[in-house]
Amino acid sequence: xxxxxxxxxxxxxxxxxxxxxxxxxxxxxxxxxxxxxxxxxxxxxxxxxxxxxxxxxxxxxxxxxxxxxxxxxxxxxxxxxxxxxxxxxxxxxxxxxxxxxxxxxxxxxxxxxxxxxxxxxxxxxxxxxxxxxxxxxxxxxxxxxxxxxxxxxxxxxxxxxxxxxxxxxxxxxxxxxxxxxxxxxxxxxxxxxxxxxxxxxxxxxxxxxxxxxxxxxxxxxxxxxxxxxxxxxxxxxx
Numbered sequence: 402x403x404x405x406x407x408x409x410x411x412x413x414x415x416x417x418x419x420x421x422x423x424x425x426x427x428x429x430x431x432x433x434x435x436x437x438x439x440x441x442x443x444x445x446x447x448x449x450x451x452x453x454x455x456x457x458x459x460x461x462x463x464x465x466x467x468x469x470x471x472x473x474x475x476x477x478x479x480x481x482x483x484x485x486x487x488x489x490x491x492x493x494x495x496x497x498x499x500x501x502x503x504x505x506x507x508x509x510x511x512x513x514x515x516x517x518x519x520x521x522x523x524x525x526x527x528x529x530x531x532x533x534x535x536x537x538x539x540x541x542x543x544x545x546x547x548x549x550x551x552x553x554x555x556x557x558x559x560x561x562x563x564x565x566x567x568x569x570x571x572x573x574x575x576x577x578x579x580x581x582x583x584x585x586x587x588x589x590x591x592x593x594x595x596x597x598x599x600x601x602x603x604x605x606x607x608x609x610x611x612x613x614x615x616x617x618x619x620x621x622x623x624x625x626x627x628x629x630x631x632x633x634x635x636x637x638x639x
Contacts (some may be wrong), residue, residue, distance in 0.1 A: 406479040407434055408568075409561030412518075415474075416554055419455075420511045421463045428456045431477075449473035465508025468492065475518055480621045483521060491520060495529045499536050512546060515553035522560075522613055525620035535609060550602050551595070559594070560610045563587045564617060580618070584611045 407415065411434045418427045425433065431448055451470050458464075466474065468488045475483040492500050500517065504510040509517075516536065523532050539556055541548040551559075566587050567580070588610045595603060 407431075407477050408479060408565055409557070410565050412478045413554065413558040413561050415477075416511055416515060416557070419464045419466075419514075420554070421461050426456055427464070428452045449477075463505065463511055465503065465505030465510060466514055467508055471509065471514050471517055474514070475521065478518075480617055480624075481518075481521060482624065488517060491517065496520060496533060496536070499533055512553045515557050516540070519553065519557060519613070522617050522620070524616075525623060526612075526616040538605060539609060550598065551606055556606070556610070559588075559591050559606070560613045560617075562591065563610060563614050567614070580615075581611075584614050588614075 411430075414423070415427055415430050417423050418425060418430050423430075428448070431452060449470065451466075451473070455464050469485055472483045472485050472488055475481050496516075500509075500513055504513060519536075520532055523535060527535065539550055540546075540553065541550070546552065563584060567583055585607075588607050591610070592603060592607075595606065598606065
């Protein structure tokens with residue numbers, strides 16, 4: 402069975418839909434993403450059950466998510482692995498002041514969800530002291546969206562585009578120097594989408610985007626190494 406995974410571009414569209422933006426519902430977007438992937442045939446597509454519940458809601462509004470739903474959502478994305486225990490630890494301890502209390506009743510807003518997804522992408526390289534500095538640099542007061550240099554979802558969307566180009570439109574393996582040049586080149590192309598930023602603000606955003614892209618690839622390489630070692634030791638045991 403081939404497991405269906407969203408690209409981060411797909412995930413960005415899904416996140417906007419969960420915020421109540423766009424013409425398609427979250428479930429419609431998921432089904433559309435599957436149909437557009439012609440490279441694989443899926444024996445089974447496990448869409449989290451909460452998407453069906455959201456589909457039954459008639460009003461077009463932002464959907465809050467519980468921690469378990471955040472995990473289910475995050476694990477739909479390629480190069481991503483989330484666990485409920487990790488999310489709970491981040492929220493209650495590691496980035497408690499960065500994430501704040503649930504903003505939609507007992508559930509977390511999509512901006513809070515995106516911040517958690519960003520944390521996951523940074524975590525393979527950076528410790529939580531560094532991650533808190535990065536989040537503060539991007540979003541200033543975490544609980545106040547009005548003072549963000551860039552919104553969480555726009556930042557996620559920005560590095561999603563860079564990852565999409567590199568991961569899906571280049572030949573591997575790449576040398577580290579080539580990967581760095583390509584990352585910086587693709588990040589520079591995003592500048593026209595952020596003309597409202599000052600030069601210093603853009604340079605800050607640009608550097609963090611590039612670092613986040615490298616962090617995602619690092620996570621992928623670590624997971625591959627672990628899988629290879631597990632399979633090797635399993636062969637020895639058998």
